[in-house]
Each structure stands twice: as C-alpha cells, then as structure tokens.
Amino acid sequence: PLNMLFLGAFMILFLSSMTVRINLCFSNIPSSLKTLDLDGHFDFDEVQHAARDFGNRYQFLPLAVLHPKSISDIAATVKHIWEMGPHSELTVAARGHGHSLQGQAQAHRGVVINMESLQGPKMHINTGNFPYVDVSGGELWINILHESLKYGLAPKSWTDYLHLTVGGTLSNAGISGQAFRHGPQISNVYQLEVVTGKGEVVICSEKQNSDLFHSVLGGLGQFGIITQARISLETAPEMVKWIRVLYTDFTTFSKDQEKLISAESTFDYIEGFVIINRTGLLNNWRSSFNPQDSVQASQFKSDGKTLFCLELAKYFNPKETEVVNQEIRNSLSQLDYIPSTLFLSEVSYIEFLDRVHVSELKLRSKGLWEVPHPWLNLLIPKSRIDSFAEEVFGNILADTSNGPILVYPVNKSKWDNRTSVVIPEEDIFYLVAFLSSAVPSSTGTDGLDHILTQNKKILEFCEIAGLGVKQYLPHYTTQEEWQAHFGPRWEVFVQRKSTYDPLAILAPGQRIFQKAV
Numbered sequence: 001p002l003n004m005l006f007l008g009a010f011m012i013l014f015l016s017s018m019t020v021r022i023n024l025c026f027s028n029i030p031s032s033l034k035t036l037d038l039d040g041h042f043d044f045d046e047v048q049h050a051a052r053d054f055g056n057r058y059q060f061l062p063l064a065v066l067h068p069k070s071i072s073d074i075a076a077t078v079k080h081i082w083e084m085g086p087h088s089e090l091t092v093a094a095r096g097h098g099h100s101l102q103g104q105a106q107a108h109r110g111v112v113i114n115m116e117s118l119q120g121p122k123m124h125i126n127t128g129n130f131p132y133v134d135v136s137g138g139e140l141w142i143n144i145l146h147e148s149l150k151y152g153l154a155p156k157s158w159t160d161y162l163h164l165t166v167g168g169t170l171s172n173a174g175i176s177g178q179a180f181r182h183g184p185q186i187s188n189v190y191q192l193e194v195v196t197g198k199g200e201v202v203i204c205s206e207k208q209n210s211d212l213f214h215s216v217l218g219g220l221g222q223f224g225i226i227t228q229a230r231i232s233l234e235t236a237p238e239m240v241k242w243i244r245v246l247y248t249d250f251t252t253f254s255k256d257q258e259k260l261i262s263a264e265s266t267f268d269y270i271e272g273f274v275i276i277n278r279t280g281l282l283n284n285w286r287s288s289f290n291p292q293d294s295v296q297a298s299q300f301k302s303d304g305k306t307l308f309c310l311e312l313a314k315y316f317n318p319k320e321t322e323v324v325n326q327e328i329r330n331s332l333s334q335l336d337y338i339p340s341t342l343f344l345s346e347v348s349y350i351e352f353l354d355r356v357h358v359s360e361l362k363l364r365s366k367g368l369w370e371v372p373h374p375w376l377n378l379l380i381p382k383s384r385i386d387s388f389a390e391e392v393f394g395n396i397l398a399d400t401s402n403g404p405i406l407v408y409p410v411n412k413s414k415w416d417n418r419t420s421v422v423i424p425e426e427d428i429f430y431l432v433a434f435l436s437s438a439v440p441s442s443t444g445t446d447g448l449d450h451i452l453t454q455n456k457k458i459l460e461f462c463e464i465a466g467l468g469v470k471q472y473l474p475h476y477t478t479q480e481e482w483q484a485h486f487g488p489r490w491e492v493f494v495q496r497k498s499t500y501d502p503l504a505i506l507a508p509g510q511r512i513f514q515k516a517v
C-alpha cells in the first residue's frame with residue numbers, strides 16, 4: 001500500500017509538472033513568436049476574422065495571425081514551431097480566401113497564416129510554346145485572369161467562382177466545366193514552391209521532388225504550404241456563347257452530357273444543374289438569356305416539375321462567328337433536350353468566368369451571403385448516377401432545394417492518380433454539388449438543421465446502396481472515416497504525412513491528424 005501511495009503521489013507530481021510545462025509553453029508562445037525576425041508581422045489581437053469561413057458554422061480562435069510579406073516569413077514561422085517539438089500545442093493553418101466550409105483553414109489556439117498578404121514575388125507570365133504564369137500561393141484566380149489576359153493568355157481549368165486562392169483550390173482539386181477536357185486545376189500545374197511541416201522551402205515538379213509535388217496537389221494542406229505555383233496557360237478567347245437547354249428526364253440529360261464530354265466535343269465548358277419546384281424560371285432567365293423561339297418558350301411551363309438544365313459554353317473570337325454558330329447547331333442537333341427550351345447568351349470571356357461574382361454581389365446586398373452554407377459535394381461513378389438521381393431528386397429532395405444543385409460528368413483520364421485527391425474508380429464520374437444556404441435561426445425547411453438532415457439522408461443512401469461515392473471538399477470527424485475515404489490510399493497518405501509534416505503541424509482544421517502533445 002505504501003508503494004501504491006508513493007506511486008500515486010509521484011504520478012500527481014509528474015502530471016502537474018507536465019501541465020505547468022504545457023501551460024508555460026502556451027503562455028510563452030506569443031513572446032517566442034515575437035522573437036522571429038520577419039518582413040511581415042504577427043497580430044495577436046485582431047484574430048477573429050481567421051476564425052470564420054464561408055461555411056459560417058465552425059469558429060476556432062487562433063492565438064496569432066501571421067501576415068507574411070515574404071516566403072521566408074512563412075518558413076521561419078513553421079521552422080520555429082517545428083523546433084519547439086512535440087510538446088508545443090501550436091499548429092499552423094494557411095488561410096487562402098477563407099472559403100472553406102467547415103473550418104478547414106482554421107487553427108484552434110494555433111497560428112493562421114494569411115496567405116493573401118504574401119503579395120510577392122510579382123506575377124510573372126512566360127509566353128512561348130508552353131506558356132505559364134508564376135504566382136504566389138495566396139493569389140486570387142480572378143487576379144491571375146486579369147493579368148494573363150494582358151498577354152492574350154489564360155489558365156485552362158477553373159472553378160465556378162474566381163475569388164478563391166491558388167493554394168486553396170490546389171489543396172482540393174479545382175473543378176469546373178472545363179475539367180472534362182483539361183482535368184481539374186491540379187492537372188494544370190507545372191511546378192510548386194512549398195514550405196514543409198519542418199519549415200524547409202522546397203521546389204517540386206513532375207521531375208524534381210515529384211513525391212512532394214504529387215502529395216501537395218489535392219493534399220488538403222497536409223504536406224506543405226504552397227508559396228508559389230507555376231500554372232499552365234492557353235490562348236484566351238474573346239467571347240463565349242453560353243447555352244442552356246432543359247430536360248424532364250434525368251437519364252436523357254445525363255446521356256447527353258456524357259456524349260458531350262468526348263474528346264471531339266465542340267464545347268469548352270459542360271455543366272448542368274437541377275431545378276426543383278421553381279415557378280417563373282424561364283421568365284427570370286430572359287434578362288440574361290434569350291430563348292431561340294420565344295413563342296414556343298412562352299408555352300413551356302416549368303411550374304412544380306423537377307427539371308435538368310444542361311449548360312454549355314463555346315469560346316470564340318468575333319471573326320469566327322459564322323463557323324462557330326454552325327458547329328454549335330450541329331452539336332445541338334444531336335441532343336435530346338426539349339426543343340422549345342433552347343436559351344442563348346453571348347458574353348465576354350471575363351463575364352463568363354466571373355459569373356458567380358455577380359450573384360455574390362446581389363446576395364451580399366441583401367445580407368444573404370454571410371449565412372451558414374451546409375454544402376455537400378460528391379463524386380459519383382457514372383454507372384450509379386441514375387440510381388443516385390432517382391432516390392435523391394425523386395425522393396429525398398423531391399419538393400425543395402435550398403440552393404443550386406450542380407451535376408456534371410468528367411473524364412478520369414484527365415486526373416493524375418499520383419496526386420492526393422481521392423476519386424471514384426470509373427472512367428467517367430459525376431460531380432454533384434448541393435450548394436445550400438440556410439436561413440439563420442429558421443426551424444423550417446430552409447433552416448440549417450433541416451438541410452443537414454437532408455445531407456445526412458443523401459450520404460446514408462449512398463452508403464447503404466454501395467454507390468462508391470467519394471466526398472469532394474471532404475469533411476469527417478473521426479480518423480476511421482478518413483481512412484475509409486482514402487481506402488487503399490490511406491497508407492500512402494499517412495506515410496507522406498510522416499515524411500513532410502511528422503509533427504502534424506499543418507492544416508489542423510481538416511481534422512485528419514492530431515498533433516501529439
């Protein structure tokens with residue numbers, strides 16, 4: 001018994017000394033960070049904005065926000081925390097434009113690096129046979145578009161919304177209507193500069209440090225902070241023919257989409273969306289789209305039905321208008337949409353690419369932008385998309401939706417299986433994006449709880465039906481779920497983590513690994 005007492009007392013002493021050590025470490029953190037010699041600066045007071053994101057549901061306050069002016073600011077900070085060893089609780093989250101949905105760019109009591117402060121080095125465009133642009137990891141895609149257009153060039157693969165950073169989208173994939181042809185944004189990068197979890201600055205590409213290069217692409221910020229990227233460019237068009245046609249039958253709609261994403265496709269962008277129970281829809285479109293046949297279009301009644309809208313774009317320069325019109329007519333004649341529902345619009349290339357920003361400004365002016373966004377993004381194998389649509393659009397969401405629902409196929413051959421992103425095992429798979437907005441404090445069908453319940457039902461259906469679905473912009477709360485998400489690729493992911501960020505300092509908001517303390 002004396003021995004036990006002694007052991008107990010020892011344990012208490014040991015544990016309390018650990019607590020003191022950890023607390024001491026913790027209270028010393030700001031002053032230890034203050035000793036770093038930086039071009040930029042730390043902010044220890046104004047940190048609230050770094051605890052927010054577009055999802056508007058998770059808020060974790062960091063201890064400090066770094067506003068880096070140079071890459072060495074980022075490297076010095078991460079290295080300092082790496083050298084503190086496993087006993088410090090400190091983690092580091094790179095924050096792009098904070099458009100994550102569930103706190104992925106946040107660091108609870110850690111350091112958030114405000115990547116947009118990293119202005120330099122200045123964007124540099126290289127013209128020539130394989131044109132590219134060198135950009136900072138914190139650069140917004142909209143700025144890259146404006147700069148590259150000065151040289152008649154532009155990136156090939158986009159997201160639907162351009163006010164996102166290079167580091168943020170390359171950590172996921174970056175998918176939009178061009179991906180069927182060019183692959184996601186992570187398939188259009190030549191080189192990266194990365195600060196690893198040990199604070200080392202490493203240049204990587206297909207040829208140089210290729211394992212790090214592939215790890216970081218789609219790597220959810222787990223292996224390094226992207227400080228620079230070299231993005232492949234193409235000749236930019238001036239104008240875009242933007243087309244929408246409607247279907248009542250999902251299978252007809254998706255078969256047409258699959259036909260269109262073949263290698264010889266006339267179109268440069270192919271997406272689609274679901275319209276549930278909307279009235280006056282076609283009248284709303286008329287402000288920006290013209291029906292080809294206004295008499296017939298006025299007879300089409302959308303009320304109360306679930307419709308599927310195929311959205312296409314063809315890039316062109318004004319001098320080719322006639323040829324392009326003919327090509328479009330030919331392609332459309334091979335599709336099975338409802339003939340009276342052909343809507344056309346012609347806009348500049350910038351207007352087309354920056355189209356979601358127009359909606360953002362409208363929503364902001366009505367106070368509807370900064371609301372909770374319980375989004376759900378799924379990648380679904382082609383062979384199971386009909387079953388998915390039948391249950392989800394025919395049953396779970398038969399009466400209402402709380403925001404756009406995008407549905408479009410992409411070709412797996414345009415994705416590189418050495419990157420970290422996880423995709424379904426079929427040659428063609430669909431992105432289905434439920435982009436819901438919740439009305440704050442509503443308890444009805446437009447409230448957060450209801451939408452989350454619907455999302456859960458969708459995920460449960462996918463699981464029970466064994467559809468082989470993967471989440472895009474994935475979010476899980478346990479490591480077992482992450483393991484299931486990665487499947488056979490989990491081991492490689494873990495091994496890459498132990499190579500590039502062994503203390504699990506980086507991107508704690510993804511909740512995949514926990515820093516050992």
Ligand code: FAD
Binds near residue numbers: 099224
């Ligand atoms: P953040 O939210 O700041 O960061 C995202 C993750 O990346 C975090 O884990 C963060 O730590 C990490 N990270 C950030 N910067 C770096 C860096 N430099 N190096 C390493 N890791 C870093 N996605 C699509 O694919 N296609 C779309 O069409 C699309 N449309 C969208 C439209 C809207 C309105 C919104 C809000 C999002 C959309 N997204 C789309 C999702 C978007 O790509 C991701 O949410 C992306 O992460 C947001 O970029 P961000 O710069 O805000 O990143």
